[in-house]
Amino acid sequence: MMIFDHYRSLFISGFGYTIAASLIALVASLVLGTFFALLQLSKKRAWAALGNAYVQFFRNVPLLIITLFFYLAVAKVIKMTGFVAGTVALSLYTSAFIAESVRAGILAIDKGQMEGALANGLSYGQAMSRIVLPQAFKVAIPSLGNQFINLVKNSSILAFVGGLDLMYQGNLVAASSFDTFTSYIIVGLFYLLLTLPLSYGMQYLEERLQESR
């Protein structure tokens, strides 16, 4: 624990960056993922193909490669820090998985819900946003929960591009204190501090939805 006391500000600062990257990526990947799920389900073949290509691409390329691409290649054109490059990569990578969860959720909703809404006079967009998506997200909660937990853990990718996150600081502490074991234990505990409540929260939500069914 002496290590923690000594390097407290580094750990706390890294923790802050990890939370920030996770929150930004969570919102961004949810929005992007929903968008690409809808694109995949479009009746227009070209749109559906585009949505599918996006999902397949980002789902099947290692997160590290995407991150390095933004940090080394894209950053040459558009200036960005490691934190930004890592968060963007994390958002895109996660959005592909979220798109799959949301798509499965939408497909699990009875077609009659959409037809009823359309026949009632609602536009496709209104029917989707008011009727189908709220029900689809409910169905997708367990799988979205998994994605969010993965997202928090995957945010450690920022360490590779100087993203100032928990993992990055952990590496620094390990290198300067020579106590790698304790350093990474502390880092791991900080990650648990984020993922465990998230995990239990999702479990709670899931149980409540079971009851309301």
Add this chain to the structure above:
Amino acid sequence: MSMIEFKDVEKYYGDFHALKDINLKIDAGETVVLIGPSGSGKSTLIRTVNGLEEIQEGQLLVDGFDLHDPKTDMNKIRKNVGMVFQHFNLYNNKTVLENIMLAPRLVLKRDEEENKKLAMALLERVGLADKANNMPSALSGGQKQRVAIARSLAMKPKCLLFDEPTSALDPEMIGDVLKVMREIAEDSDMTMLVVTHEMGFAKAVADRVIFMADGQILEDSSTEQFFKEPSNDRAKKFLSQVANH
């Protein structure tokens, strides 16, 4: 004036020829019942009227709009053409009252207070005012269907389509739903197109009966004529089979 007009309409599902050379005119205010064996294309036909199914050939005019024209705004038609489904299709994430109020609010921009008053009046009319704040999952099939009818009526449509509205109901629930439908047919000048197996309802309410089989219209007669002496042999056979049980 005709509300619905099919001119040489053809509909395919891939290789399957679902609607064959449909020619049909339904005047505003008419109540028309569509009957026939299952798989005859009745549901497909009624679903083309509000564009839930596309037609491949011919012309389909609904309320003056050409549905086969890609430029036609389907939402404009659906505003005036309500539909009641076999499986109700109530919004599972909304209360009964919200089910009825949603479309008038979003589509017609009806004033919120007026919207609620009308929705409650409609619930009263179908005998379910006490269920206003329930979720659809708490209702029986017959209650769901009556809410679905109220939801359609809230849009004040010119035309109502019923796609086997009682086929998924327990026998003791059917009467209440048919009673509501009958009142609509008798009290309003709405055009009604009803796919059903309820011959009693057809006899009592319909102006005309259309018999379909294998994607074709085989008979289009006045109700009286149809039940007395259908001219088509398959219609005759169908009628005797339905009457015998």
